[in-house]
Amino acid sequence: MRLKLPLLASAVAAMQGCGPAPRACLMPNQKPMLELDFYFGRDVAGRALVTDAEWDDFAAHEITPRFPDGFSVLDANGQWLNPASGALTHEPTKILRVVAPASDTLAARVEAVSVTYRRRFHQNAVGMVSAPVCAAF
Numbered sequence: 001m002r003l004k005l006p007l008l009a010s011a012v013a014a015m016q017g018c019g020p021a022p023r024a025c026l027m028p029n030q031k032p033m034l035e036l037d038f039y040f041g042r043d044v045a046g047r048a049l050v051t052d053a054e055w056d057d058f059a060a061h062e063i064t065p066r067f068p069d070g071f072s073v074l075d076a077n078g079q080w081l082n083p084a085s086g087a088l089t090h091e092p093t094k095i096l097r098v099v100a101p102a103s104d105t106l107a108a109r110v111e112a113v114s115v116t117y118r119r120r121f122h123q124n125a126v127g128m129v130s131a132p133v134c135a136a137f
Helices: 005-015 052-066 106-120
Strands: 031-041 072-081 088-100 127-135
Touching: 031 072, 031 106, 052 106, 106 127
Parallel strands: none
Antiparallel strands: 031 088, 031 127, 072 088
């Protein structure tokens, strides 16, 4: 799955008041934000899995500078159907969750994390889900 920047850009635009109005937040201290979930497969063709040390380095040098306000990482077991080969693949996965306010730079930061991971670890795709949410930190 390739990140669809026009869809993310539309969500960012909606959160900035350029599209449909976001729903009202129920709690007085919450603000409209976007929840971004990335799905990073850890299988790498021709070698061992992306190691914890490699992941930690990637998070420190690629994710943290782009999302310095914070994020969460979960370990998971993923499954996806390779559209080119039709093969069903199971692999250890890292799920990255970022909750951030909409901004003019958000789509570019998301794309940079995705592209860098795909290139560094020879991945076909990084899964991406985005949704408007209400949040307070």
